Amino acid sequence: MAEPEKKKRQSRKERILDAAEALLARHGFDGVSMRMVAERAKVDLALASYHFGSKQGLFDAVLLRRAEVLNEARQAALEECQANAGPDGPTVEEIIDAFLNPMLAHGYEDDEGWRHYFELIGQVNSSTEWGGQLMTKYFDPLVRRFMDALKKALPDADPANLYWSYHFLSGALTLTFARTGRIDHLSNGAIHSDDMLGAYKRMVPFVAAGFRELCEKK
Amino acid sequence: MAEPEKKKRQSRKERILDAAEALLARHGFDGVSMRMVAERAKVDLALASYHFGSKQGLFDAVLLRRAEVLNEARQAALEECQANAGPDGPTVEEIIDAFLNPMLAHGYEDDEGWRHYFELIGQVNSSTEWGGQLMTKYFDPLVRRFMDALKKALPDADPANLYWSYHFLSGALTLTFARTGRIDHLSNGAIHSDDMLGAYKRMVPFVAAGFRELCEKK
DNA sequence: TTGACTTTTCAACGATTGTTGAATTTACTT
DNA sequence: AAGTAAATTCAACAATCGTTGAAAAGTCAA
Numbered sequence: 420m421a422e423p424e425k426k427k428r429q430s431r432k433e434r435i436l437d438a439a440e441a442l443l444a445r446h447g448f449d450g451v452s453m454r455m456v457a458e459r460a461k462v463d464l465a466l467a468s469y470h471f472g473s474k475q476g477l478f479d480a481v482l483l484r485r486a487e488v489l490n491e492a493r494q495a496a497l498e499e500c501q502a503n504a505g506p507d508g509p510t511v512e513e514i515i516d517a518f519l520n521p522m523l524a525h526g527y528e529d530d531e532g533w534r535h536y537f538e539l540i541g542q543v544n545s546s547t548e549w550g551g552q553l554m555t556k557y558f559d560p561l562v563r564r565f566m567d568a569l570k571k572a573l574p575d576a577d578p579a580n581l582y583w584s585y586h587f588l589s590g591a592l593t594l595t596f597a598r599t600g601r602i603d604h605l606s607n608g609a610i611h612s613d614d615m616l617g618a619y620k621r622m623v624p625f626v627a628a629g630f631r632e633l634c635e636k637k
Numbered sequence: 638m639a640e641p642e643k644k645k646r647q648s649r650k651e652r653i654l655d656a657a658e659a660l661l662a663r664h665g666f667d668g669v670s671m672r673m674v675a676e677r678a679k680v681d682l683a684l685a686s687y688h689f690g691s692k693q694g695l696f697d698a699v700l701l702r703r704a705e706v707l708n709e710a711r712q713a714a715l716e717e718c719q720a721n722a723g724p725d726g727p728t729v730e731e732i733i734d735a736f737l738n739p740m741l742a743h744g745y746e747d748d749e750g751w752r753h754y755f756e757l758i759g760q761v762n763s764s765t766e767w768g769g770q771l772m773t774k775y776f777d778p779l780v781r782r783f784m785d786a787l788k789k790a791l792p793d794a795d796p797a798n799l800y801w802s803y804h805f806l807s808g809a810l811t812l813t814f815a816r817t818g819r820i821d822h823l824s825n826g827a828i829h830s831d832d833m834l835g836a837y838k839r840m841v842p843f844v845a846a847g848f849r850e851l852c853e854k855k
Numbered sequence: 856t857t858g859a860c861t862t863t864t865c866a867a868c869g870a871t872t873g874t875t876g877a878a879t880t881t882a883c884t885t
Numbered sequence: 886a887a888g889t890a891a892a893t894t895c896a897a898c899a900a901t902c903g904t905t906g907a908a909a910a911g912t913c914a915a
Contacts, residue, residue, distance in 0.1 A: 445766055447668070449668035450766070545762070548668070551822055559822060586813060586820045586836075587809035589819070590813060591804070594812075595804060597763050599762070599764065603769070617801070618801060621801045624850050625805050625848075626805070628850035629843035
């Protein structure tokens with residue numbers, strides 16, 4: 420059975436998720452109170468606990484919501500570039516592009532929700548408290564499929580070099596899409612964190628060159 | 638006048654800084670209470686406020702303490718590689734190495750304090766709340782000198798490519814030294830976050846190849 | 856020892872925290 | 886229209902939060 424049509428544009432449950440997403444992205448789990456979320460969502464305090472069980476449950480729901488969307492888009496992009504590739508499979512650049520492009524698609528357009536989500540992912544990914552566990556849970560199953568594709572594109576690679584290369588990619592990616600504003604300061608305003616297209620066009624060749632340097636027989 | 642010799646191995650002020658460093662690295666600013674710090678440092682609750690004025694003051698002191706040490710080591714490494722270089726100046730690899738090596742020196746040895754500090758930097762760097770401001774304040778003055786050196790090593794580079802390249806380096810670096818444990822999970826235990834030497838030996842050529850790809854005339 | 860100063864302790868303040876049981880309203884089926 | 890379940894509101898709980906004024910202890914020079 421299909422989802423029943425919502426009367427309001429956004430249900431209260433979704434409003435809570437959006438509010439929590441924005442606040443958690445900026446202030447982190449412990450920097451946000453249920454009252455802040457309720458106020459931003461224009462909803463009673465107790466409602467968030469009712470829908471999500473606890474503050475931790477709300478946090479998980481925020482993380483999961485867009486992780487599913489992103490994973491599906493990435494999987495589709497990977498399968499498409501594999502289908503279009505020759506017998507040797509897609510190139511390193513094509514695989515990396517399939518991994519990054521779905522993020523660009525949501526970062527390029529002016530979608531406030533996704534911007535907050537990437538902000539949040541940047542925090543979670545480099546947090547020792549959450550990063551190791553949560554990123555693994557939500558993203559690693561699909562990342563492994565990308566690793567397999569990269570392994571075919573770089574058949575001479577030492578697996579350790581492949582893993583570290585992906586790790587460097589992950590750090591560059593999450594920081595860039597988090598848009599902390601650091602590059603704006605460093606460049607005295609010449610570069611803007613919001614220029615996602617500019618970042619994307621540079622990240623793919625930068626990372627691909629790193630992969631080749633470490634993982635290609637020379 | 639020189640600092641007076643301390644009677645105890647560690648003054649209470651230092652114990653507070655160490656305790657705060659470890660806790661802030663793991664749980665973030667809002668995830669740590671003054672009582673947690675006091676308990677870990679085995680010190681009265683009020684003492685941290687007395688020495689550092691406020692929780693925010695304590696946070697700043699923790700960040701500043703090792704930033705000064707790291708900046709001096711990096712500056713010395715940069716000046717040394719410039720002194721040893723030919724008339725064209727040091728290569729990209731040498732400059733990047735001067736930037737990374739001082740972190741390895743503290744990450745390689747079994748120094749708990751520095752490990753916590755890098756963990757903290759990883760969080761701060763990718764936080765939109767603190768990252769843009771604090772990283773700029775504590776690290777960008779010296780980063781600019783490295784950017785100048787890179788500009789000489791890559792004279793044909795578009796400045797925007799240089800800035801983005803450093804940004805990617807920054808993301809890979811801070812995530813790696815934060816040791817979140819993610820790569821351990823992803824590799825099913827084959828790779829260890831704690832293998833700083835292994836990470837370092839791969840990060841330098843990976844990042845250097847990225848710089849050359851973006852910033853070198855082809 | 857006296858005196859001045861810094862460091863440390865103690866106790867308490869008002870404010871905010873996440874959660875919950877009970878009451879009320881809304882939505883939907885019969 | 887009656888009835889049932891979900892959604893929402895309200896009020897309050899105990900626990901924890903950062904900070905601070907005042908008292909006590911420690912330090913060091915004269």
